[in-house]
Amino acid sequence: MIFSKRCNHGLRAMLYLAARDAENANVSIRDISKELDLPFHFLTKILQDLGEAGLVVSSRGVSGGVRLAVPASELDVLRVVDVLEGEGFLRGCVLGFEECSGKNPCALHDQWKAMREDLMAMFSSQNLARLGERPGKKGNRKRSAAGSKR
Amino acid sequence: MIFSKRCNHGLRAMLYLAARDAENANVSIRDISKELDLPFHFLTKILQDLGEAGLVVSSRGVSGGVRLAVPASELDVLRVVDVLEGEGFLRGCVLGFEECSGKNPCALHDQWKAMREDLMAMFSSQNLARLGERPGKKGNRKRSAAGSKR
DNA sequence: AATAAATCAGAGTAATATATCCGAATATCC
DNA sequence: GGATATTCGGATATATTACTCTGATTTATT
Numbered sequence: 001m002i003f004s005k006r007c008n009h010g011l012r013a014m015l016y017l018a019a020r021d022a023e024n025a026n027v028s029i030r031d032i033s034k035e036l037d038l039p040f041h042f043l044t045k046i047l048q049d050l051g052e053a054g055l056v057v058s059s060r061g062v063s064g065g066v067r068l069a070v071p072a073s074e075l076d077v078l079r080v081v082d083v084l085e086g087e088g089f090l091r092g093c094v095l096g097f098e099e100c101s102g103k104n105p106c107a108l109h110d111q112w113k114a115m116r117e118d119l120m121a122m123f124s125s126q127n128l129a130r131l132g133e134r135p136g137k138k139g140n141r142k143r144s145a146a147g148s149k150r
Numbered sequence: 151m152i153f154s155k156r157c158n159h160g161l162r163a164m165l166y167l168a169a170r171d172a173e174n175a176n177v178s179i180r181d182i183s184k185e186l187d188l189p190f191h192f193l194t195k196i197l198q199d200l201g202e203a204g205l206v207v208s209s210r211g212v213s214g215g216v217r218l219a220v221p222a223s224e225l226d227v228l229r230v231v232d233v234l235e236g237e238g239f240l241r242g243c244v245l246g247f248e249e250c251s252g253k254n255p256c257a258l259h260d261q262w263k264a265m266r267e268d269l270m271a272m273f274s275s276q277n278l279a280r281l282g283e284r285p286g287k288k289g290n291r292k293r294s295a296a297g298s299k300r
Numbered sequence: 301a302a303t304a305a306a307t308c309a310g311a312g313t314a315a316t317a318t319a320t321c322c323g324a325a326t327a328t329c330c
Numbered sequence: 331g332g333a334t335a336t337t338c339g340g341a342t343a344t345a346t347t348a349c350t351c352t353g354a355t356t357t358a359t360t
Contacts (some may be wrong), residue, residue, distance in 0.1 A: 001246050002239060003154070005318065008246040015257055028336065042319050044337075060337040061327020077258070089152060096151050096158040107281040108227070109167055115272050123264050131257040155348065178306065192349050195306075210307040211357025 007084040010046045014080050016055065018072035018132030026058075026065030046084065048086045053083040072129035080121055090116055090123075157234040159188045160196045164230050167206065168222035168282030176215030201235040220268065222279035228270055234290075238274075240266055 001008065020027055027084050029047060033040040047066050050056045055075065059064045068075065081089060093100035094112040102109070151158070163182050179197060183190040197216050200206045205225060208216045213221055218225065231239060242248035244262040252259070 001242050002244060003246065005246070005272065011245060029358045030336080036343090042320075043162050045319090050336075059229060059327080060325070060335090060336060062335045063328065064326080094152060096155070099356085111272055111276070114267060118268060119265060120259055126261070133316055176306090180306080189349055198308075208307060209357080210305090210355070212303095214306045214356080214359065216307085274329045276347090293345075 001025035004085060006042075006046055007081060010042055010050060011037065011077065012036050013043060013047065013078050014050070014055070014068075014075070014128060015132050017066065017068050021068055021072045021129070021132070024067075026063060027112070031065070032145055043054055048118045050080070050083055055079060055083065070129075072132060073082070073127045075128045076124040076126065077128075077131070079122035081123060115150040153231070154235060156192075156196055157195055157231060160186065160200060160234045161227065162229050163187050163193060164200070164205070164218075164225070164278060165276055165282050167216065167218050168225070168278035171218055171279070171282070172224045174217075176213060176217055177216040177237075182216070198299065200230070205229060205233065218278075222282060223277045225278040226274040226276065227281070228273035231273060241271055 004012070004077075013036065016032055016036055017027060019083045029044050030040060032038065035042050045057060047058065051058050051066070053070075056066045057065065068130055078090075093106055094108050095106045097106050100109055104135045153161070164188065166182055166186055167177060178246075179194050180190060182188065183193050183298055191287045197206060197208070201208050201216070201219075206216045207219045208214065228240075243256055244258050245256045247256050250259055
């Protein structure tokens with residue numbers, strides 16, 4: 001898995017919110033957690049972070065919950081990844097060097113630069129509205145079992 | 151940072167070994183650790199894993215150390231990443247679903263599939279011999295300071 | 301044989317990521 | 331106003347990753 005659990009959970013939740021964005025209603029975190037089989041309390045924290053970053057808004061109380069802060073058509077995967085993995089995830093040096101630039105490149109600098117741009121383009125190319133239309137079949141939504149590594 | 155520390159350390163060490171491969175001599179882990187400013191004992195474990203995977207060979211005793219198990223021209227970044235991150239790192243579903251295939255795809259399946267192939271191609275396109283020729287300037291080899299996230 | 305330089309193996313510690321628990325605050329409904 | 335359903339905030343617990351320590355084993359040199 002290339003992303004952290006945190007980021008995975010967050011992405012799935014955002015896709016789910018996008019799919020239900022048309023309802024224009026709050027979706028309770030409990031519902032998301034049940035539907036996608038994600039750990040409720042953890043998901044709460046993740047959505048709070050996405051809230052602070054301005055991607056979702058939340059309201060408390062009896063018919064409270066969360067919803068996208070902006071139209072799903074204006075959100076993309078990259079914005080979610082930037083919040084949950086940190087901006088250095090894609091933008092940093094692939095070998096982890098603090099200083100890695102054209103002047104002072106690591107061995108993979110040039111290739112990674114090109115690849116990174118492709119990755120960022122891909123992650124921002126399609127908005128959540130479009131992706132939310134095809135959230136995968138029901139059976140596919142379940143959280144994956146304990147992975148092999150990482 | 152996209153890779154784990156483990157993988158970063160291992161990649162840097164392998165690049166270093168590749169650069170010194172022509173000497174056809176053992177390189178002590180202590181030397182690698184000092185030269186690249188990587189934690190010695192941790193690096194030892196990492197190189198043991200790379201040894202088990204057949205990428206390096208080691209010998210004990212007074213002029214012992216490690217060296218590449220095959221010519222640097224036959225090794226590439228992908229092989230190192232596969233060992234240190236696990237093969238699922240690039241090959242698994244980008245959203246972390248256990249079952250994600252053409253029949254049962256996640257929302258990002260098709261795009262990720264294409265991207266993943268590019269990534270794998272890039273990481274296997276240039277061998278360590280070539281990359282080792284340009285290991286970055288001295289000041290750039292130092293281990294990066296504590297990162298912002300992850 | 302003694303010494304020294306190195307990896308190996310396994311346990312131990314520290315830090316971070318992942319997840320849970322609980323009480324407080326807030327909003328809706330009756 | 332009381333009951334209920336929700337998020338919020340902070341503390342705690344567990345798992346994984348990152349790293350350290352120590353003692354054993356191996357090998358070269360003298």
